[in-house]
Structure formats: C-alpha cells, structure tokens
Amino acid sequence: MKVLFLQPPMGGWVTWGKHIAINVNHAQLAANLREWYPNIDVHVLDCRALEIDENTMIKILKDIDPNLVYMGDALQTTGVAAIHPRYKRAADLIKSNLPNTKICVGGFFYGANAQNILEETESFDFIIAGETEATMPELAKELSKGDPNISVVKGLTYRDNGSVKMTDYRPLIKNLDELPLPAYDLFPMDKYVGFNYVKKYVETYHSRGCPNGCLFCVGWSNYDKRGKNDWTKYRIRSGKRVVDELEILVKKYGAKFVCIMDEDFNVYRPRVEEFIDEMNKRNLNVPFFFMGRAPYHLRDKDLLKPLREIGFVCGLIGLEAVDEETLKKLHKNVQVDQVAEVVNLFRENNIMSVTTWMVGYPDDDESKIKNRFERIDAIDPDMMALQIMTPLPGIPMYDELKPFIQEWNLEKWDFQHAVINTKHLSREDLGRLAAWANREFYSKPGRIQRILYDKNYHPLCKLIARCYVETADKHAQAAMKNEVFV
Amino acid sequence: MNRAIHISPKDLLYSMQFKDGDFADIAIVCGQPQRAMLALEKIENPVKNFSAFGYTFWTGKYNGRPVTVGNGGFYAPDSAVATELLCVGGVNNIIRLGSCGSLKKEIVVGDYVIAEKALRGDGVTKYYVDESYIPTSDIDLNNKLCNLFENTYKGMVWTTDALLKETKEIVNDVINKGAIAVDMITSAFLTIANVYKKKATALLVVSDNLITGELGFSSIKFFDAEKKMIDKSFAIIDELL
Incomplete structure (x- = not known):
C-alpha cells in the first residue's frame, strides 16, 4: 500500500508574499500513518516547493504509482477555498493518467462540506468530514486490505454504487x-x-x-x-x-x-x-x-x-x-x-x-x-x-x-x-x-x-x-x- | 501699508523665541518630516529650536560638532521661508536632502543627483532675484558629497511648482536646457542661500523617472536609498572643519 501526500503546483496566499510553506496537515498525517501503520509506504511530493509542473508531477506519480493520494490543508495561509480548484485540477489529471489511484481530500473547506463537494467532484473518491488526523490513516489502512470496508472508517464521505454516503461522526482527538x-x-x-x-x-x-x-x-x-x-x-x-x-x-x-x-x-x-x-x-x-x-x-x-x-x-x-x-x-x-x-x-x-x-x-x-x-x-x-x-x-x-x-x-x-x-x-x-x-x-x-x-x-x-x-x-x-x- | 515689510525673517524667528546662536554653523535639512526624524536620530543631545508653521528644527552634535537638522519645506514657497530662517538664524553651510524625478533614462530610482545649479520654474524666487539669475550650489560641498556616495550624478535641476503639468513639451524643453532632474524645491533653496551668500547644496534621491515612467515613491529601493542618503551625508560634517 502506497500513500502519496501531494501538494500540486499552485501559488500562495498573497498577503504573505512569496509563500511556500510546508503543508502542516500533510506532515502530521504522514507522521501518524508511519507510526500507526508502519507497513504502509508513505511518499510526499510538494510540487510547489520543488517548482514541479503538472507534466513532471504526473511523471513522478506514475513512477510512484500510489494506491492513495491525499491532498488537504489545515492552515488558511495556503489559500483558504482557493486551494480547491488546484486540488480538483490535480485530481482530474491523476484520474486521467492513473485511474486506479484513489484520491482523498480533507481539511480546510472540505471538513464541513464533505458531502456536497464529493457530489460535485467526480475525481475525488473520499472527502474527510472533520478532523483528518485519525480518519485519513484509518482510510489508508482499510484500503490496504484485500476487501476494504470503507463504511467502518468514521468521519468519511465516500461513494457507494454511485451514491455519496457519510460514515459515522468521528469524535475529536482529545490529547x-x-x-x-x-x-x-x-x-x-x-x-x-x-x-x-x-x-x-x-x-x-x-x-x-x-x-x-x-x-x-x-x-x-x-x-x-x-x-x-x-x-x-x-x-x-x-x-x-x-x-x-x-x-x-x-x-x-x-x-x-x-x-x-x-x-x-x-x-x-x-x-x-x-x-x-x-x-x-x-x-x-x-x-x-x-x-x-x-x-x-x-x-x-x-x-x-x-x-x-x-x-x-x-x-x-x-x-x-x-x-x-x-x-x-x-x-x-x-x-x-x-x-x-x-x-x-x-x-x-x-x-x-x-x-x-x-x-x-x-x-x-x-x-x-x-x-x-x-x-x-x-x-x-x-x-x-x-x-x-x-x-x-x-x-x-x-x-x-x-x-x-x-x-x-x-x-x-x-x-x-x-x-x-x-x-x-x-x-x-x-x-x-x-x-x-x-x-x-x-x-x-x-x-x-x-x-x-x-x-x-x-x-x-x-x-x-x-x-x-x-x-x-x-x-x-x-x-x-x-x-x-x- | 506704511511699514517697509510686514514680517521680516528676524521678526518671524524672534516670534518663536529664537535667540542668536541657537542654530549651528551647519544644517542638514530635509523636506518631509519623517525624513527629518531619521536625521534627528543621527545627532546627540538634540535640543529643539522651534516647532512652528509646520517646520521643526533641532540642534545637537554629530561626532562632537554642532549641527542643526529639521524639515525645511515641501515646495518652493515654504522652502524659501525655511531657508531664509536658517540663513538669518546664523547657519553658514546648508545641505538639503531631498528627492527628485530623473530626466535621464540612466538615472534610476535609488540613484542620487547633486544639484550644481537650478533652472527656475518656481514662482517664489522672482521676489528675490532677477529673471535671468541662475542659482548655484557650492562646489566644495558638492565634491565632498560626491566622495561619499556612489551612483551620484551632478547637474542642473529644474524646479517646478506644477507637478501635474510635467508635459512632454515642457519636460523636453528643460532637458534641452540641460536639466537632468526635476524637483519642487531646489531653485528656491539655492536662490535664498545665494542671496545670503551661504554655502549650500542639494542632494536628491531619485524617486521616479520621467523618461521611463518608473514610479518608485513607495518602493523599497527608494526607502533604502533615502535612508542611506541620511546615514552617509552626515559624514560631510567631519569634512567641514
């Protein structure tokens, strides 16, 4: 099971000038995934930081051939809802080149609007409803199984025979x-x-x-x-x-x-x-x-x-x-x-x-x-x-x-x-x-x-x-x- | 009116409780108050001379030598007033730190212009000198400033009262007469200093370029050059022993 945290080619929040920051959401989820499920192979591609264009991004993705790509952010300094068109474009490109790769998004903008956005965005497979820290690793773990049961992963929106469904509410991480x-x-x-x-x-x-x-x-x-x-x-x-x-x-x-x-x-x-x-x-x-x-x-x-x-x-x-x-x-x-x-x-x-x-x-x-x-x-x-x-x-x-x-x-x-x-x-x-x-x-x-x-x-x-x-x-x-x- | 003059420079100075000796022999004068505040930071133990009519002057010491700093006007008319107060108040060497627009492509935002002479497009100096008069700066001060700064151009500065009438016809005419920069103060400043036989010069940082259209009034390059102008120009005081 290979998971890729992807920051596609994009700009940044203009208020802070040239602003190429680490995606803290990706960094936290990658750590959780690695610690909780060490058998999962974790990759990171930050196209913005590495100044990688879309063609190169797809080439690298083909080399990695991930089972799951995750995109999301937790900080408004990346661009608030303006990140969505970028993530959607990246997802469209991935789906046309790697149709078997699953795509999950979460965090800012998505957490409260998972169902609506999934209904509108064909290239996304999953959207996390609420906090991503536990849900995303659990999703990856479930997908790594031969016969995954997505419905048991709390805090997730997914498609089931074409219809969008939400799993149970996931309580917040306490500590x-x-x-x-x-x-x-x-x-x-x-x-x-x-x-x-x-x-x-x-x-x-x-x-x-x-x-x-x-x-x-x-x-x-x-x-x-x-x-x-x-x-x-x-x-x-x-x-x-x-x-x-x-x-x-x-x-x-x-x-x-x-x-x-x-x-x-x-x-x-x-x-x-x-x-x-x-x-x-x-x-x-x-x-x-x-x-x-x-x-x-x-x-x-x-x-x-x-x-x-x-x-x-x-x-x-x-x-x-x-x-x-x-x-x-x-x-x-x-x-x-x-x-x-x-x-x-x-x-x-x-x-x-x-x-x-x-x-x-x-x-x-x-x-x-x-x-x-x-x-x-x-x-x-x-x-x-x-x-x-x-x-x-x-x-x-x-x-x-x-x-x-x-x-x-x-x-x-x-x-x-x-x-x-x-x-x-x-x-x-x-x-x-x-x-x-x-x-x-x-x-x-x-x-x-x-x-x-x-x-x-x-x-x-x-x-x-x-x-x-x-x-x-x-x-x-x-x-x-x-x-x-x- | 029966009096010879309504208010003389001395009248004005004394109305502000000024006393002879308050000003130093050397003055470094800026136009904008915030530029004057940066200059104020350069001197030790500053004592305020006065703050009135929008002008504020302080006298303190730089490397042990007395110097007066302050804001000496934005435009030709108020610069004439402030310069005359300095001259009558006993200042003998006046260095003006201002800004200008470049009239040459190669003189860019952040460069410096030293005004060797001025082309009078102002309305105030006709009250002091004949129409044919050409105000000049002090060669010795110019040379000393030139030694302190890189990217410095010496030449004639055209002073206008009409910022928004810098038309192609007018600008090309003054370029043909030899002007390399334009401002709104220098001709009045130098004329008054010349009338009082004081040594004076104007060092101007370039804020914009009329040939290329570059506007740098709010650019970091301009702010930095302005700060450098203030920091380095005080070294001239050591040269004026």
Missing part, C-alpha cells in the same frame, strides 16, 4: 501530545520560503480549534457539522511538546523563522510559561511569530519581555471590527482598546505588531469602512492584514452572507478578492475600498521606515515589512484586475 510530531524528514525543508525573503521558513500548528469561535472564522470549515461546535473545542500540545518540535526544526533542519500558526497561541498562561521555560532550558533562540488574542496578552503583560527574549519578534492580533456591537455579534471577545494597548506593549518590547481587520460585513458602506480604517490607523500597528469577508460554507455566518455572493469562482475565495457585495456596496466597490485601505495604511509617512530602520526590531521583521510593502499593491491588483494568486 494532541499523543500524536507523533510531524514527519518533517519526508519534506524538502530547505525549499520553504516565507515573506518573499525568509529562507528556512517553517509554519507549525500545535493546537486544534479555538475557544472563541468567531462567527466569520474559516476554521469552522475544517469541522464536521454533526459535531457540536467542534471548532470551539480547543486542544493543545503542551508547551514542552511545542519546544520538542521547535528543537527538531532548529537543530535538525536549521529553521531560521518559525510561524506558529495556532489560531490562539496564548489562551492558557501555564502553557506559554512552560513554553518559555523549555525554550530557555534548551537554550533555543529562534525568531518566531504567533497569533494571540489581545485580552490574553493583557492578562500576561509580564510574559512579553521573556517571550521577546526567546525570539517572539512579531505577533498578530485580531481585531476585525472597531465597534463593540459588531465585535459582540461576531463573538470576537475583544475590545478595541485592548488591541490598542497590546500594540503599544508590543512596541515597548520591540515586537512587531500585525493587526487583522475585515471589510465586507453585510451593512458595510464606504463611510463605515473608511471609519473602521481610521480607527485601525489610529491604533497604529506596525503592519496590518486586511481580510475581505469570504463566506465559506461551514462558517456560522454563511447563511447570512450567502445572498451577497457575487463571485463563485473559488480561485478568488482567498480573503484577498472581494467575492461578495454588501447591502450598500458592489463587489467591485468593496475590492476598491480594500485596496484603498491598504494604500492609505502604507502611505502614512514614516510608518514603513519605523520598521525598516528601527534597530530595536529583529532583522527578520524588516524583511517581513518589506514583503508587506511589496505585496500591498497585490490587493489593488486583486480588486481592480482580478489577478489570481493561489
């Missing part, structure tokens, strides 16, 4: 520390690059879910709707286990920058304390980034200095909206002043701040968006990451947003293109205003120079800032010229 660490040894670790310039770049994912469950969050699309708010069931790897992983990345693979992609790395103070302690004990000092919530940062103000000392050079804080009513409606559980205070604290500790915010709420008009921008501008983060509302099926706001969808080409469902209108704005106007906000932000005199030339920020921050400046114009291209990036 992430019981999972093996990702199988980095199978991936071309020296090929990954982030933010245009950062080589030996790696993204890691040490938790699942998010306790806050913002209603717009694409994280929901990873989860089987039959579970009860599974996305909000937050599970973590311990601080010690996180450092185990970072230690391997630094010592074995020479990682120069680690993007910790947990949706909320700082939920539990003891975990962060343990993380700091372990990093210090092992004398690990690698620059890293993480996303955290403002209230937790304020609760743990005293941890910012030790975090900076062990390498926390850049942090992302989500805000999304600037009026309390909208924030409450979104279940965001942050206050604007909290984010402003964290931005200042970051600056005091020489940590570059990135604040996310959104446009494309149903009631948005030009005045609301520009006023929202003015508040963000006043908070004055070092960088901002503007997201355009993207109504993925599976997110709680989907039903509210569905009537506003204007663009059904999923290549543009990447948070950088406007795919919806609002009650007051056309899709084009929404895109134009997003481009306006990006230009306004980075045009502010001295803002870019503050990062580029301030000696207190880590040199990698300067590279990240360069990337943001260089890609800011991409938002305009997305809005005005319909350029596709993923």
Whole structure:
C-alpha cells in the first residue's frame, strides 16, 4: 500500500508574499500513518516547493504509482477555498493518467462540506468530514486490505454504487501530545520560503480549534457539522511538546523563522510559561511569530519581555471590527482598546505588531469602512492584514452572507478578492475600498521606515515589512484586475 | 501699508523665541518630516529650536560638532521661508536632502543627483532675484558629497511648482536646457542661500523617472536609498572643519 501526500503546483496566499510553506496537515498525517501503520509506504511530493509542473508531477506519480493520494490543508495561509480548484485540477489529471489511484481530500473547506463537494467532484473518491488526523490513516489502512470496508472508517464521505454516503461522526482527538510530531524528514525543508525573503521558513500548528469561535472564522470549515461546535473545542500540545518540535526544526533542519500558526497561541498562561521555560532550558533562540488574542496578552503583560527574549519578534492580533456591537455579534471577545494597548506593549518590547481587520460585513458602506480604517490607523500597528469577508460554507455566518455572493469562482475565495457585495456596496466597490485601505495604511509617512530602520526590531521583521510593502499593491491588483494568486 | 515689510525673517524667528546662536554653523535639512526624524536620530543631545508653521528644527552634535537638522519645506514657497530662517538664524553651510524625478533614462530610482545649479520654474524666487539669475550650489560641498556616495550624478535641476503639468513639451524643453532632474524645491533653496551668500547644496534621491515612467515613491529601493542618503551625508560634517 502506497500513500502519496501531494501538494500540486499552485501559488500562495498573497498577503504573505512569496509563500511556500510546508503543508502542516500533510506532515502530521504522514507522521501518524508511519507510526500507526508502519507497513504502509508513505511518499510526499510538494510540487510547489520543488517548482514541479503538472507534466513532471504526473511523471513522478506514475513512477510512484500510489494506491492513495491525499491532498488537504489545515492552515488558511495556503489559500483558504482557493486551494480547491488546484486540488480538483490535480485530481482530474491523476484520474486521467492513473485511474486506479484513489484520491482523498480533507481539511480546510472540505471538513464541513464533505458531502456536497464529493457530489460535485467526480475525481475525488473520499472527502474527510472533520478532523483528518485519525480518519485519513484509518482510510489508508482499510484500503490496504484485500476487501476494504470503507463504511467502518468514521468521519468519511465516500461513494457507494454511485451514491455519496457519510460514515459515522468521528469524535475529536482529545490529547494532541499523543500524536507523533510531524514527519518533517519526508519534506524538502530547505525549499520553504516565507515573506518573499525568509529562507528556512517553517509554519507549525500545535493546537486544534479555538475557544472563541468567531462567527466569520474559516476554521469552522475544517469541522464536521454533526459535531457540536467542534471548532470551539480547543486542544493543545503542551508547551514542552511545542519546544520538542521547535528543537527538531532548529537543530535538525536549521529553521531560521518559525510561524506558529495556532489560531490562539496564548489562551492558557501555564502553557506559554512552560513554553518559555523549555525554550530557555534548551537554550533555543529562534525568531518566531504567533497569533494571540489581545485580552490574553493583557492578562500576561509580564510574559512579553521573556517571550521577546526567546525570539517572539512579531505577533498578530485580531481585531476585525472597531465597534463593540459588531465585535459582540461576531463573538470576537475583544475590545478595541485592548488591541490598542497590546500594540503599544508590543512596541515597548520591540515586537512587531500585525493587526487583522475585515471589510465586507453585510451593512458595510464606504463611510463605515473608511471609519473602521481610521480607527485601525489610529491604533497604529506596525503592519496590518486586511481580510475581505469570504463566506465559506461551514462558517456560522454563511447563511447570512450567502445572498451577497457575487463571485463563485473559488480561485478568488482567498480573503484577498472581494467575492461578495454588501447591502450598500458592489463587489467591485468593496475590492476598491480594500485596496484603498491598504494604500492609505502604507502611505502614512514614516510608518514603513519605523520598521525598516528601527534597530530595536529583529532583522527578520524588516524583511517581513518589506514583503508587506511589496505585496500591498497585490490587493489593488486583486480588486481592480482580478489577478489570481493561489 | 506704511511699514517697509510686514514680517521680516528676524521678526518671524524672534516670534518663536529664537535667540542668536541657537542654530549651528551647519544644517542638514530635509523636506518631509519623517525624513527629518531619521536625521534627528543621527545627532546627540538634540535640543529643539522651534516647532512652528509646520517646520521643526533641532540642534545637537554629530561626532562632537554642532549641527542643526529639521524639515525645511515641501515646495518652493515654504522652502524659501525655511531657508531664509536658517540663513538669518546664523547657519553658514546648508545641505538639503531631498528627492527628485530623473530626466535621464540612466538615472534610476535609488540613484542620487547633486544639484550644481537650478533652472527656475518656481514662482517664489522672482521676489528675490532677477529673471535671468541662475542659482548655484557650492562646489566644495558638492565634491565632498560626491566622495561619499556612489551612483551620484551632478547637474542642473529644474524646479517646478506644477507637478501635474510635467508635459512632454515642457519636460523636453528643460532637458534641452540641460536639466537632468526635476524637483519642487531646489531653485528656491539655492536662490535664498545665494542671496545670503551661504554655502549650500542639494542632494536628491531619485524617486521616479520621467523618461521611463518608473514610479518608485513607495518602493523599497527608494526607502533604502533615502535612508542611506541620511546615514552617509552626515559624514560631510567631519569634512567641514
């Protein structure tokens, strides 16, 4: 039984510039498969990292001749729903060249929409509903049998005599520390690059879910709707286990920058304390980034200095909206002043701040968006990451947003293109205003120079800032010229 | 009006509680405030001279030598005011760090232009000099700056008040007259300095190119060259002993 984890030729999330990251979902599943079912032969092909075109990809696939190909992602930085057209095209090509190879997808976008997508996508054989970590290896194991019984693999959508069926709901993995660490040894670790310039770049994912469950969050699309708010069931790897992983990345693979992609790395103070302690004990000092919530940062103000000392050079804080009513409606559980205070604290500790915010709420008009921008501008983060509302099926706001969808080409469902209108704005106007906000932000005199030339920020921050400046114009291209990036 | 002049430069300086000796003998002057802030970081123990009418100046020391830094105007009229305040306030050597558009294909974004003289397309200098007057920079300062920077071009800079009227006819005419770059300040700056018999020059980083159409106002290449211009130009102070 041969299983291939395939990242087909594709682009990347334009917000982060040239962005070729390891597929953390593949790395975790490959590790699980290898540990739990060692008789299964595991292969990896990352066409994006190796700059392999479709013809070469098929040639390599023919050489490997896998029984099962898996494609999927767990991080939005690959491209949100815009990955689907890429995976579908790869699946079509594989099916026309290797018709006996089974194809399974899972993760982002698929987890909550398995049945619908399988019905629409002939070249997929299986779609995982919900978390992939146990389901995918079990599927591979079952397929390795002479007479597989797919119906016993929980959390799976499959075809049975032409009709699409779902197996039973698969409960969530409870203890992430019981999972093996990702199988980095199978991936071309020296090929990954982030933010245009950062080589030996790696993204890691040490938790699942998010306790806050913002209603717009694409994280929901990873989860089987039959579970009860599974996305909000937050599970973590311990601080010690996180450092185990970072230690391997630094010592074995020479990682120069680690993007910790947990949706909320700082939920539990003891975990962060343990993380700091372990990093210090092992004398690990690698620059890293993480996303955290403002209230937790304020609760743990005293941890910012030790975090900076062990390498926390850049942090992302989500805000999304600037009026309390909208924030409450979104279940965001942050206050604007909290984010402003964290931005200042970051600056005091020489940590570059990135604040996310959104446009494309149903009631948005030009005045609301520009006023929202003015508040963000006043908070004055070092960088901002503007997201355009993207109504993925599976997110709680989907039903509210569905009537506003204007663009059904999923290549543009990447948070950088406007795919919806609002009650007051056309899709084009929404895109134009997003481009306006990006230009306004980075045009502010001295803002870019503050990062580029301030000696207190880590040199990698300067590279990240360069990337943001260089890609800011991409938002305009997305809005005005319909350029596709993923 | 019966008075000879409504407000003289000294009136204006003293209205800001300026006292003789506040400025140094050497001034490094930028146009944009954020550029001036980067220059401010280069000096030790800066003391603010004044902040008024949009101009802010500080005087401190660089390698032990007094120097004044600040933002001296965006356009010809306000640059004339700021330059006159510096001249009347006792500055004898003024180095302006600005930006320009290139009028030659080979002078690209991130290169530097030293203004040897200026072609007056501004509206303010006619109040100071005759129509035929050609403002010039100080040769000694120019040579010293040239030694500090690579990718430096020396020549005539055309100053215009009309950014959005840089038409083919007008631009080709000034190129034929010898201009290698265009900005909105240099002719006023040099004219006032010349009138007061002060040594002055303008070092300009190229932000765009009118021949190729390249726009680099927000490019990293421009930001880096701008930063380098500020960092390296202070070395001229050591040369002015």
